[in-house]
Amino acid sequence: MSDFDEQAIRAEARAWLEANWSPDLGLVEWRNMLADTGWGMPAWPKEWYGRGLPAGLAPVVEEEFQRIGAVGVARMGIRMLAAATLLEHGSRMHKEKFLRRILTGEDAWCQLFSEPGCGSDLAGATTRAELKGNRWIVNGQKVWTTSAHHAQYGLLLARTDWDAPKHKGLSYFVIDIDQPGVEVYPLRQMNGHASFNQVFLTDAEVAPEFMVGALGEGWKIATTTLMNERRNADSLRRYAQPNFKPGRAYAEERAEIETVMEPYKWYPQRAGRVDLVVERAKATGRNADPTVRQEIAKLLILSKTAEWTARRARAAQAQGRPQGPEGSLGKLIASHVARAAAHVHTLVSGADAMLAGKDGPLDGVIAEILLSVPATSIAGGTDEIQRNIIAERVLKMPKEPRTDTDRPFREVPRNIIS
Numbered sequence: 546m547s548d549f550d551e552q553a554i555r556a557e558a559r560a561w562l563e564a565n566w567s568p569d570l571g572l573v574e575w576r577n578m579l580a581d582t583g584w585g586m587p588a589w590p591k592e593w594y595g596r597g598l599p600a601g602l603a604p605v606v607e608e609e610f611q612r613i614g615a616v617g618v619a620r621m622g623i624r625m626l627a628a629a630t631l632l633e634h635g636s637r638m639h640k641e642k643f644l645r646r647i648l649t650g651e652d653a654w655c656q657l658f659s660e661p662g663c664g665s666d667l668a669g670a671t672t673r674a675e676l677k678g679n680r681w682i683v684n685g686q687k688v689w690t691t692s693a694h695h696a697q698y699g700l701l702l703a704r705t706d707w708d709a710p711k712h713k714g715l716s717y718f719v720i721d722i723d724q725p726g727v728e729v730y731p732l733r734q735m736n737g738h739a740s741f742n743q744v745f746l747t748d749a750e751v752a753p754e755f756m757v758g759a760l761g762e763g764w765k766i767a768t769t770t771l772m773n774e775r776r777n778a779d780s781l782r783r784y785a786q787p788n789f790k791p792g793r794a795y796a797e798e799r800a801e802i803e804t805v806m807e808p809y810k811w812y813p814q815r816a817g818r819v820d821l822v823v824e825r826a827k828a829t830g831r832n833a834d835p836t837v838r839q840e841i842a843k844l845l846i847l848s849k850t851a852e853w854t855a856r857r858a859r860a861a862q863a864q865g866r867p868q869g870p871e872g873s874l875g876k877l878i879a880s881h882v883a884r885a886a887a888h889v890h891t892l893v894s895g896a897d898a899m900l901a902g903k904d905g906p907l908d909g910v911i912a913e914i915l916l917s918v919p920a921t922s923i924a925g926g927t928d929e930i931q932r933n934i935i936a937e938r939v940l941k942m943p944k945e946p947r948t949d950t951d952r953p954f955r956e957v958p959r960n961i962i963s
């Protein structure tokens with residue numbers, strides 16, 4: 546039985562917002578007020594800018610923000626993975642230095658995990674960090690690094706011990722992106738956006754106090770980051786919508802959406818845009834075709850069950866219950882929904898779905914969906930990797946035979962010379 550009364554929390558949030566919110570405040574000034582009072586992230590601990598509410602009650606507070614039209618804290622993107630990881634494993638100094646500025650949106654973050662030779666096999670990372678004097682010196686290459694071109698800081702997974710087994714020789718760092726040893730080159734995607742980058746690290750420096758957790762604990766800490774990434778897979782459908790009302794806070798948020806948040810602009814399309822399907826079928830008259838109707842019905846059923854599964858996972862989390870199978874299923878279901886939605890959009894729009902830009906249906910949004918959906922089955926762990934996790938951890942099936950985990954990493958055959 547929860548000690549928290551939903552009605553009382555709603556009333557308290559409403560009263561506070563009515564007394565304090567003004568669109569004429571500066572965005573950072575307002576978000577600092579949210580951090581001071583905990584209303585921006587009510588499920589975070591009281592000590593760290595939250596109110597210690599169960600996660601299941603956070604939507605109640607969010608509804609009050611929407612009712613009054615108040616801007617929230619900066620909550621999209623890799624910064625939230627940084628926050629979740631630092632809340633769990635960061636030192637007091639890390640939390641003091643980074644968490645508030647994550648919420649105010651003053652710092653953006655990126656995740657320097659994947660490399661040209663390791664994505665699914667993340668524990669095979671070969672970017673190296675060596676302690677020289679009072680600095681960690683980092684050399685290697687990362688790829689797929691979303692937002693690195695806007696980020697101040699990166700979550701870095703690097704190898705600190707080549708003689709330890711694969712998973713034991715990694716450490717986790719916060720690295721300052723703005724230094725000569727870090728070069729960021731955007732990559733253009735097939736959907737036209739350039740939201741991720743390749744990042745070259747050449748004698749880049751990290752101060753020892755910016756190691757997160759202990760030496761050799763990198764894999765454990767990276768798992769926290771990845772679990773949060775996978776758990777939030779269903780939130781891809783949302784992307785901050787600009788508010789065109791007058792007021793300084795709205796104007797500054799619009800500028801943020803246009804710049805720092807720009808890499809996430811296509812994320813709703815990546816999730817398949819199930820919300821567009823029915824209206825579009827009506828508008829094109831394809832809703833009269835019985836085969837198309839059946840496919841639409843199948844999609845809506847799949848999407849609804851995915852939503853309920855995600856809600857069950859959130860409810861379990863709110864009640865402090867350990868995550869059940871629904872947590873592991875969410876990411877995989879999100880891929881299925883996205884693919885099914887792309888299929889239905891092609892049935893509805895026909896060959897026109899291939900027209901990009903202003904010539905295409907919905908000003909090219911349908912084409913963008915088709916070109917963005919494949920990302921959902923790759924980012925944050927591919928579908929095959931999710932199936933392996935479900936097989937081994939949820940269904941307790943025998944693990945895949947491995948030859949690379951019980952010997953020094955130095956001796957493990959790799960497809961990249963390092």
Ligand SMILES: Cc1cc2nc3c(=O)[nH]c(=O)nc-3n(C[C@H](O)[C@H](O)[C@H](O)COP(=O)(O)OP(=O)(O)OC[C@H]3O[C@@H](n4cnc5c(N)ncnc54)[C@H](O)[C@@H]3O)c2cc1C
Pocket residue numbers: 623655656657658659660661662663664665666688689690691692741920921923924925926927928929930933
């Ligand atoms: C939109 C997007 C954003 C991303 N952002 C970031 C980011 O910000 N930071 C970051 O670090 N990374 C990021 N990534 C990278 C992402 O995590 C990797 O692409 C992903 O983990 C897959 O790795 P890979 O590309 O090296 O593919 P590989 O690991 O080479 O996989 C190739 C194929 O082999 C299959 N495969 C591999 N191993 C197995 C196995 N054991 N069993 C069965 N099948 C297997 C895979 O499923 C896949 O189909 C992003 C990716 C995308 C698409």
